[in-house]
Amino acid sequence: MTHRSTRRTVLLATGAATLAIGCSKYGDEDDSGSSPSVNASGGQELAKTSDIPVGGGRIFKDEKVVVTQPEKGEFKAFSAVCTHQGCTVSAVTDGTINCPCHGSRFKVADGSVAKGPAPKPLAEQQIKVEGNSINLA
Numbered sequence: 001m002t003h004r005s006t007r008r009t010v011l012l013a014t015g016a017a018t019l020a021i022g023c024s025k026y027g028d029e030d031d032s033g034s035s036p037s038v039n040a041s042g043g044q045e046l047a048k049t050s051d052i053p054v055g056g057g058r059i060f061k062d063e064k065v066v067v068t069q070p071e072k073g074e075f076k077a078f079s080a081v082c083t084h085q086g087c088t089v090s091a092v093t094d095g096t097i098n099c100p101c102h103g104s105r106f107k108v109a110d111g112s113v114a115k116g117p118a119p120k121p122l123a124e125q126q127i128k129v130e131g132n133s134i135n136l137a
Helices: 007-024
Strands: 045-048 056-060 065-071 074-079 091-093 096-098 105-107 113-115 127-130 133-136
Touching (some): 045 056, 045 065, 056 091
Antiparallel strands (some): 045 133, 056 065, 065 074, 091 096, 096 105, 127 133
């Protein structure tokens, strides 16, 4: 006996496959709850200190890092990957690092959640400030 595929069967199979592929994008976190690793190499210069505004920051999409300057001369770095669903943050304005996908906001001073739905802060990243150069550690 042969089984003919119905339109419903084809649509259900296609939908399930699409869902599995879409969800795998966000499955980069391990069971320990840590954030995905940064795609940057140590020692790489990201910016000059003058490129990072006081009270703001700058996003480095290729390296998946955001560098902030909460107060004059104090530089911080965080993962640019939102802890909600893995989107890359897109802007640093009004003292927050902002995710475009669902509106999560993180504080420039410590990466903590200022507005959800993100469940946890952005992972801190290591940088070195040498003279007027900001490098990945």
